[in-house]
Amino acid sequence: MTAADKQGRTILFHSPGSDKAWPVEIQKAFPAFKVCTQFADAEPGDVVAAVVWNPPPGMLEALPNLRLIQVVGAGVDKLLSNHLPEGVPIARLVDPGLVARMTEYVLMHSLALHRQMPDLQRAQRERRWTYLHPTPPKRTCVGILGLGVLGMNCARSLSSVGFTVVGWSKSRKEELDFPCYAGPAELDQFKQQADIIVLLLPLTEETENLVDENFLATVKKGAALINVGRGKLVVDNALIEALDAGLLRHAILDVFRTEPLPVDHPFWDHPKITVTPHNSSSTHPATALNQVVGNIRRALAGEPPQNQVDPARGY
Amino acid sequence: MTAADKQGRTILFHSPGSDKAWPVEIQKAFPAFKVCTQFADAEPGDVVAAVVWNPPPGMLEALPNLRLIQVVGAGVDKLLSNHLPEGVPIARLVDPGLVARMTEYVLMHSLALHRQMPDLQRAQRERRWTYLHPTPPKRTCVGILGLGVLGMNCARSLSSVGFTVVGWSKSRKEELDFPCYAGPAELDQFKQQADIIVLLLPLTEETENLVDENFLATVKKGAALINVGRGKLVVDNALIEALDAGLLRHAILDVFRTEPLPVDHPFWDHPKITVTPHNSSSTHPATALNQVVGNIRRALAGEPPQNQVDPARGY
Numbered sequence: 001m002t003a004a005d006k007q008g009r010t011i012l013f014h015s016p017g018s019d020k021a022w023p024v025e026i027q028k029a030f031p032a033f034k035v036c037t038q039f040a041d042a043e044p045g046d047v048v049a050a051v052v053w054n055p056p057p058g059m060l061e062a063l064p065n066l067r068l069i070q071v072v073g074a075g076v077d078k079l080l081s082n083h084l085p086e087g088v089p090i091a092r093l094v095d096p097g098l099v100a101r102m103t104e105y106v107l108m109h110s111l112a113l114h115r116q117m118p119d120l121q122r123a124q125r126e127r128r129w130t131y132l133h134p135t136p137p138k139r140t141c142v143g144i145l146g147l148g149v150l151g152m153n154c155a156r157s158l159s160s161v162g163f164t165v166v167g168w169s170k171s172r173k174e175e176l177d178f179p180c181y182a183g184p185a186e187l188d189q190f191k192q193q194a195d196i197i198v199l200l201l202p203l204t205e206e207t208e209n210l211v212d213e214n215f216l217a218t219v220k221k222g223a224a225l226i227n228v229g230r231g232k233l234v235v236d237n238a239l240i241e242a243l244d245a246g247l248l249r250h251a252i253l254d255v256f257r258t259e260p261l262p263v264d265h266p267f268w269d270h271p272k273i274t275v276t277p278h279n280s281s282s283t284h285p286a287t288a289l290n291q292v293v294g295n296i297r298r299a300l301a302g303e304p305p306q307n308q309v310d311p312a313r314g315y
Numbered sequence: 316m317t318a319a320d321k322q323g324r325t326i327l328f329h330s331p332g333s334d335k336a337w338p339v340e341i342q343k344a345f346p347a348f349k350v351c352t353q354f355a356d357a358e359p360g361d362v363v364a365a366v367v368w369n370p371p372p373g374m375l376e377a378l379p380n381l382r383l384i385q386v387v388g389a390g391v392d393k394l395l396s397n398h399l400p401e402g403v404p405i406a407r408l409v410d411p412g413l414v415a416r417m418t419e420y421v422l423m424h425s426l427a428l429h430r431q432m433p434d435l436q437r438a439q440r441e442r443r444w445t446y447l448h449p450t451p452p453k454r455t456c457v458g459i460l461g462l463g464v465l466g467m468n469c470a471r472s473l474s475s476v477g478f479t480v481v482g483w484s485k486s487r488k489e490e491l492d493f494p495c496y497a498g499p500a501e502l503d504q505f506k507q508q509a510d511i512i513v514l515l516l517p518l519t520e521e522t523e524n525l526v527d528e529n530f531l532a533t534v535k536k537g538a539a540l541i542n543v544g545r546g547k548l549v550v551d552n553a554l555i556e557a558l559d560a561g562l563l564r565h566a567i568l569d570v571f572r573t574e575p576l577p578v579d580h581p582f583w584d585h586p587k588i589t590v591t592p593h594n595s596s597s598t599h600p601a602t603a604l605n606q607v608v609g610n611i612r613r614a615l616a617g618e619p620p621q622n623q624v625d626p627a628r629g630y
Contacts, residue, residue: 101449104426104476111423124590127583129575131592134416160475161419260444268442275439277446 008048008065010034011296015053015072021285022072026051029293049296054078061085068299070292073283074098074150076309077203077230084311091295091305092315094149097287105280106154106198106226109252110163113196113224114140118250118272137162143194146201146229147173147180148315154198166193170206188218196224203230204314211235216242224250228280231256236267243272254280323363323380325349326611330368330387336600337387341366344608364611369393376400383614385607388598389413389465391624392518392545399626406610406620407630409464412602420595421469421513421541424567425478428511428539429455433565433587452477458509461516461544462488462495463630469513481508485521503533511539518545519629526550531557539565543595546571551582558587569595 011033013023027035036042039059049068050060060069061083069090071079076092084090112118116132123130142158144151147169155165155178165178168190172182181190191197197219201207211225211234225248227234236257242248253267254276267273295305309315326348328338342350351357354374364383365375375384376398384405386394391407399405427433431447438445457473459466462484470480470493480493483505487497496505506512512534516522526540526549540563542549551572557563568582569591582588610620624630 097451100451100477104452105430105449107476108423108426108430108432111419112427115420115423117423120591120594121589123592124583127578129592132594134420134594134597136412136415137419157476161422161472162415263442268439274436276435277438277444279435279447279449282449 007067007300008046010036010042010046010048012039012042012047012050012052012063013037014039014050014055014059018053018072019285022051022289025285025289026292026296029289030296049299051292051296052079055082057082060088067302068295068305070295070305071309072288072292075202075230076315077232080309080311080314089299089305090309090311091307092309093283093288093291094307095283095288095291097284098281099149099153100287101281102150102200102228103153103157105228105254105276107157107161109226109274110140110142110158110196110198111137111161113226113250113252114163118274122271138164140164140195141166141193142196142198143168143190144198144200145190146199147176148200148202150228151198151200154200166190191215191219191223193220194223195220196226199225199227199229199233201229201233202315203232206314208232209235211239213238213241216247219247221247222249224248224252226252226254228254231259236265240266240270243270248272250274252276254278322382322615323361325351325357325361325363327354327357327362327365327367327378328352329354329365329370329374333368333387334600337366337604340600340604341607341611344604345611364614366607366611367394370397372397375403382617383610383620385610385620386624387603387607390517390545391630395624395626395629404614404620405624405626406622407624408598408603408606409622410598410603410606412599413596414464414468416596417465417515417543418468418472420543420569420591421515422472422476424541424589425455425457425473425511425513426452426476428541428565428567429478433589437586453479455479455510456481456508457511457513458483458505459513459515460505461514462491463515463517466513466515469515481505506530506534506538508535509538510535511541514540514542514544514548516544516548517630518547521629523547524550526554528553528556531562534562536562537564539563539567541567541569543569546574551580555581555585558585563587565589567591569593 013035023035023037044062045065047063047066050066051070051072053072066085066088069088071092074092114137141164144155144167147167155167159165167180169182173180216238250272252274255278259278267275298305328350338350338352359377360380362378362381365381366385368387381400381403384403386407389407429452456479459470459482462482470482474480482495484497488495531553565587567589570593574593582590613620
C-alpha cells in the first residue's frame with residue numbers, strides 16, 4: 001500500500017463563478033480522484049484537498065481528513081476570518097499571470113498619474129488646450145506599500161521604465177536595488193518620498209484602516225494613491241476629505257469595502273477618483289493550474305505546500 | 316588661419332517659446348561665437364548655423380553663409396514647406412529624451428486601450444460595476460506605422476511588456492524581431508493584424524490624409540488608433556464617422572490639423588476620442604543639447620550633420 005491508498009480520494013473544488021476549466025483541468029491531472037464542485041456531492045471523510053474561494057462557514061471544518069486548503073487567489077483575509085480546521089496547511093496562489101496583470105495595471109496607472117492624465121481629461125471635458133510639459137518618470141517616485149511577490153514585481157517593472165521607486169514592508173527586506181523602509185517607525189520616511197503610493201498590503205488586523213485621516217495628513221503634498229490591495233485598508237471618508245482638501249491629487253481604486261461598489265457610493269462620481277471593478281488582476285487556470293496541481297501532489301505526499309499562509313501573520 | 320576663421324562667427328537661435336536654457340547652453344559651448352536669439356540682432360553674412368523651430372518665411376534664405384539648419388524637433392514638415400536656401404544641410408533632432416517620452420506615451424495609452432479603460436471610465440460615469448476580465452498584452456497586437464527611431468523604440472518597449480507588435484514602413488526593414496510590412500501593397504496585411512494602430516509617420520505628400528475613409532473601412536473591426544505623428548495624417552471627418560460606425564472603438568489624439576485644437580472642434584467632446592495637447596513628447600536641452608552642439612561643430616569642420624533630412628524624401 002502506498003501513502004496515497006491510505007488517504008481520501010476526493011478533491012473538492014468550491015469557487016463559484018470561477019472559470020469552468022478549473023475542475024476539468026484538475027480532474028485531468030488526477031484521473032484516479034473524484035473532483036466534486038458541490039460539497040453535497042462529496043463524502044466528507046474522503047476529501048483530501050479543498051480548492052476554494054470564499055467557502056461557506058463550516059464547510060472546511062466538516063472535512064476530517066483534509067490535508068490542504070488551496071485558495072484560488074492571492075488574498076486570504078476572507079478565508080482567515082472563518083473558523084478553520086486546525087493543522088491543515090493553507091496555501092494561496094502566487095500565479096505568474098496574476099502577478100503580470102497586476103504589474104501591468106500598476107504600471108499603466110503610474111504612467112497615467114505621472115503624465116497627469118486626470119488633469120488632461122478634465123481639460124478635455126472643458127475644451128481647454130492646457131499644455132503640460134512631459135517629464136521623465138525618474139522625477140516621479142512611486143512608493144510601494146507591501147513587498148510581497150506582487151509589490152516586488154511592480155517595483156521591477158516601474159524601475160525598468162525609469163520611475164524612481166521606494167518600498168515599505170512590515171519586516172526589513174535585504175539587498176533590494178531601491179530604498180526600502182520597514183515597520184511602523186519608518187512609515188513616515190516612506191511617505192515623505194512617495195509621489196504615488198501603491199497599496200499592495202494584505203488585509204490584516206494591523207493593516208485594516210491603515211490609510212486613515214492621520215496617514216493622509218502626512219503624505220507628500222499632492223501625492224496620488226493606487227489601491228489594489230483591499231478596500232478595508234482605506235477609510236473611505238478620510239480619503240474623500242483628503243482629496244477635497246488637496247492633500248491627495250487623485251486616487252485609483254480597484255478594491256472596495258463592499259463589492260460591487262454600491263450604486264450610491266460617493267466614489268463613483270468624485271472627480272478625483274478613478275474606479276475600476278476589481279479587475280486589476282485575476283487568476284487564470286492557464287497560468288495558475290500548475291501551482292494548484294503541484295500543491296495537491298505535495299499534500300498527497302505529506303509535504304508542505306508552496307506559498308503557505310501563516311494564519312497568525314495573516315498572509 | 317584655421318577653417319573657422321574664414322567663416323561666420325554667429326549662431327542664430329530662433330525657436331520662440333522654447334526653454335530659455337537653449338541659447339544660454341549653446342553660448343557656453345561656443346564662447347568665441349555670438350549667439351543671437353533675434354534675427355534683427357544678427358549680421359546675416361556672419362551667421363554660420365541656424366537652430367530653429369518654425370522660422371518665418373524668408374529668414375533662412377537671407378543668410379548667405381549658412382552651413383547648417385538644425386531643427387529643434389523631430390518633424391520637419393513645416394520647415395520643408397518653406398523656400399529654403401539651396402545646398403545647406405538640414406538636421407532634425409533625434410533626442411533620447413524625446414524618444415523616451417514618446418515611448419512612455421505610446422506604452423501608457425496602449426496599456427489603457429488594452430485594458431479597456433475608455434469603457435471602464437464610461438461605466439464609472441454611469442455608476443455601473445462592469446467586470447471586464449484582464450487579459451495578457453500578448454492578445455493585443457499593436458501595429459506601428461512608421462519605423463524610424465521613435466517607432467522602433469516604441470516597438471521594443473511594447474514587446475518588453477508582452478504586447479504582440481507588427482510594423483509597417485515605406486521601405487523594407489531587415490532583421491527585425493517582429494513581423495514587418497513595407498510599402499503601399501502590404502498596408503492591408505498590416506491593418507489585418509493591428510488591434511491598436513500607432514501613427515508615427517512623418518508628414519509628407521504621400522502620408523498626408525493617409526487615414527481616410529478608405530483606410531478606416533478596412534481596419535480590423537473595433538481597432539483603436541493612437542495619432543502621435545501629425546494631425547494631417549488623418550482626415551478628421553472620416554475618423555469621426557469610423558468611430559460612430561463602430562469601425563474603430565477609440566482614438567487617442569495628440570496632434571491636430573490646427574493646434575491648439577479649436578474650441579468648437581468636434582473631437583473635444585466625442586465620447587470615443589481622448590485629446591491630449593501635443594504633449595506626447597518634447598525636446599529638452601538637457602537631453603538634446605549634445606546633438607545640437609555636435610552638429611554645429613560638424614558644420615564648422617565642414618562635415619555633414621547627424622540625422623540629416625533628405626528634403627526630397629521629406630524626412
